[in-house]
Amino acid sequence: MRRRGRKPDWLYGSAGVTIPFPLPPSSGIGLKPQHYTQALESPPAEDSTHRDGEEFRPGWVEVHPQNYFCQGGPPHRWLAGICEHYPVSFHSVGLSLGSAAGLDEAELLQLAALCERYEPASVSDHLSWSGTANNRYPDLLPLPYTRECLDHFAAQVGRTQDFLKRQILIENPSRYLAFTGDEMDEAQFLHALCEKAGCGLLFDINNIEVSATNLGLDPFAMVAAIDAELVGEVHLAGHAVEEHEYGPLLIDDHGSSVTDLTWQLFERFIARAGAKPSLIEWDTDIPDYAILTGEASKASRIMREASLVHEA
Amino acid sequence: MKLDALQRSMIEAIDKGPDHVADTAFVGGRKGALRGLSVHANTISHARLVALEETFPKLRDLIGEERFNQLSREYVGRNEAIGEPLNAIGRRLAQFMREKPDCDKTAAALADFEWAWLKSYHAADAEALTLAQFADADEETLLNTIVALHPASRITPASARAALLDEVPGLADCAAILLTRPQADVLVSPASEAMVRQIDELAEPQPFCNLLGNVDEQLLAEGLQASMAMLEAGALVLFRQESNLAGNRG
Numbered sequence: 001m002r003r004r005g006r007k008p009d010w011l012y013g014s015a016g017v018t019i020p021f022p023l024p025p026s027s028g029i030g031l032k033p034q035h036y037t038q039a040l041e042s043p044p045a046e047d048s049t050h051r052d053g054e055e056f057r058p059g060w061v062e063v064h065p066q067n068y069f070c071q072g073g074p075p076h077r078w079l080a081g082i083c084e085h086y087p088v089s090f091h092s093v094g095l096s097l098g099s100a101a102g103l104d105e106a107e108l109l110q111l112a113a114l115c116e117r118y119e120p121a122s123v124s125d126h127l128s129w130s131g132t133a134n135n136r137y138p139d140l141l142p143l144p145y146t147r148e149c150l151d152h153f154a155a156q157v158g159r160t161q162d163f164l165k166r167q168i169l170i171e172n173p174s175r176y177l178a179f180t181g182d183e184m185d186e187a188q189f190l191h192a193l194c195e196k197a198g199c200g201l202l203f204d205i206n207n208i209e210v211s212a213t214n215l216g217l218d219p220f221a222m223v224a225a226i227d228a229e230l231v232g233e234v235h236l237a238g239h240a241v242e243e244h245e246y247g248p249l250l251i252d253d254h255g256s257s258v259t260d261l262t263w264q265l266f267e268r269f270i271a272r273a274g275a276k277p278s279l280i281e282w283d284t285d286i287p288d289y290a291i292l293t294g295e296a297s298k299a300s301r302i303m304r305e306a307s308l309v310h311e312a
Numbered sequence: 313m314k315l316d317a318l319q320r321s322m323i324e325a326i327d328k329g330p331d332h333v334a335d336t337a338f339v340g341g342r343k344g345a346l347r348g349l350s351v352h353a354n355t356i357s358h359a360r361l362v363a364l365e366e367t368f369p370k371l372r373d374l375i376g377e378e379r380f381n382q383l384s385r386e387y388v389g390r391n392e393a394i395g396e397p398l399n400a401i402g403r404r405l406a407q408f409m410r411e412k413p414d415c416d417k418t419a420a421a422l423a424d425f426e427w428a429w430l431k432s433y434h435a436a437d438a439e440a441l442t443l444a445q446f447a448d449a450d451e452e453t454l455l456n457t458i459v460a461l462h463p464a465s466r467i468t469p470a471s472a473r474a475a476l477l478d479e480v481p482g483l484a485d486c487a488a489i490l491l492t493r494p495q496a497d498v499l500v501s502p503a504s505e506a507m508v509r510q511i512d513e514l515a516e517p518q519p520f521c522n523l524l525g526n527v528d529e530q531l532l533a534e535g536l537q538a539s540m541a542m543l544e545a546g547a548l549v550l551f552r553q554e555s556n557l558a559g560n561r562g
Contacts, residue, residue, distance in 0.1 A: 077437075136395060179339065
């Protein structure tokens with residue numbers, strides 16, 4: 001496997017766990033089976049930099065580990081090949097860390113086996129719940145921002161990190177609901193979670209746009225509230241828009257280009273945070289590889305320009 | 313509201329509809345709750361239906377999109393479906409179809425076939441035993457070689473063949489359908505009764521001599537033919553060899 005030896009510069013806390021091979025601070029893509037061949041034909045340049053005029057090559061890729069929860073066959077042949085050439089992030093959608101009944105043990109066992117097999121650079125899941133092991137809901141259901149939920153969620157993240165023997169990242173949710181019993185806002189909840197569990201954040205900026213629009217919040221204030229030091233990865237994606245009599249409802253379907261507002265929010269965040277591993281997520285209506293890498297190239301350019309400003 | 317009570321109420325609303333929404337828990341009251349929970353209910357339903365479509369493309373072609381959607385919606389409302397992760401949601405679809413009074417047996421057998429195909433596709437990798445490895449082996453070596461079923465090998469009922477005849481030659485008179493994956497691709501082959509017997513025998517690794525049968529010459533010939541067909545299809549692996557075979561893979 002390709003290994004990156006640099007120590008993570010955002011590692012903090014006292015959980016006693018580390019990420020041995022962090023993602024490079026460049027742009028990556030969510031890898032789908034339709035793009036395996038092209039990804040293998042144009043692996044990242046050794047120095048992970050992109051020069052004008054060159055075909056853009058993602059610096060790393062992300063997969064959903066649940067798609068590889070099988071013993072063998074073509075999915076593993078592809079993944080093994082990809083891991084030879086790219087730093088890989090496992091973005092789990094199935095641990096159900098926020099379930100009051102506790103996380104999904106079967107999913108954790110399978111995730112651990114996959115991590116053992118491929119040694120991914122990063123592992124992440126969501127601030128959400130998905131039912132129980134006997135009653136599964138394939139969605140990322142929202143959680144209330146209460147102290148009870150924080151304690152419970154932090155304990156589940158701690159169990160996961162102990163079992164995987166590594167730090168994980170937790171992604172902020174896209175929200176369609178807010179709870180009357182919330183005792184803190186999202187950023188406060190996420191920061192307290194990182195403090196209690198020793199995890200990092202996967203900061204999904206499209207989710208900020210979705211949540212802010214659906215719940216009537218200020219997306220720029222939400223981005224500004226996030227502690228950049230805790231962010232180990234950024235997600236960028238598109239969403240669907242439904243028009244209703246009460247206004248637009250944004251659906252986080254990852255089926256289109258990153259919106260102008262999400263790019264603006266990303267620029268604002270990167271100007272403050274510096275370059276971060278930043279992913280283009282596209283899970284439905286998968287486009288041509290060139291479109292995906294075009295989006296990744298744009299993220300790369302924004303980070304490069306922000307770095308120049310920082311250096312100046 | 314405590315976390316477990318809140319989650320129970322959300323599940324109730326998602327499963328049973330808007331009459332069960334605990335609207336005091338959500339900002340925006342009943343309207344806000346319905347708007348948000350309906351997005352989640354749609355996402356959940358869509359994810360389950362898409363997973364079934366991706367697992368059973370041939371069944372969908374056979375029975376048509378409308379019937380398939382109706383069948384899928386009935387199935388995903390059942391406990392046996394919602395207890396499975398998405399990648400295993402189709403595990404009991406064929407059984408569910410058989411329990412229906414107007415069961416289309418060919419369609420149910422095709423669901424069995426497609427589930428078996430998926431299991432074969434995802435099975436552990438192993439090097440299939442080939443006929444070439446016996447090229448220089450004497451009879452005693454061959455008969456004492458212990459073989460096991462390749463992890464990707466599956467046998468499914470022949471009743472699905474009507475839906476597969478155009479794609480797979482030789483299925484018209486088969487006793488069952490054999491699925492194998494000696495390399496990357498899943499192969500579909502006709503299986504004789506003798507092959508089905510041998511696969512049953514191979515619940516545990518066996519020496520070849522046990523597979524061939526020794527009652528009379530006709531059975532012996534059938535057994536030999538079946539074993540050769542299984543080797544050609546890549547259905548077997550070497551468990552232990554009693555002597556050197558070509559390409560020593562013990």
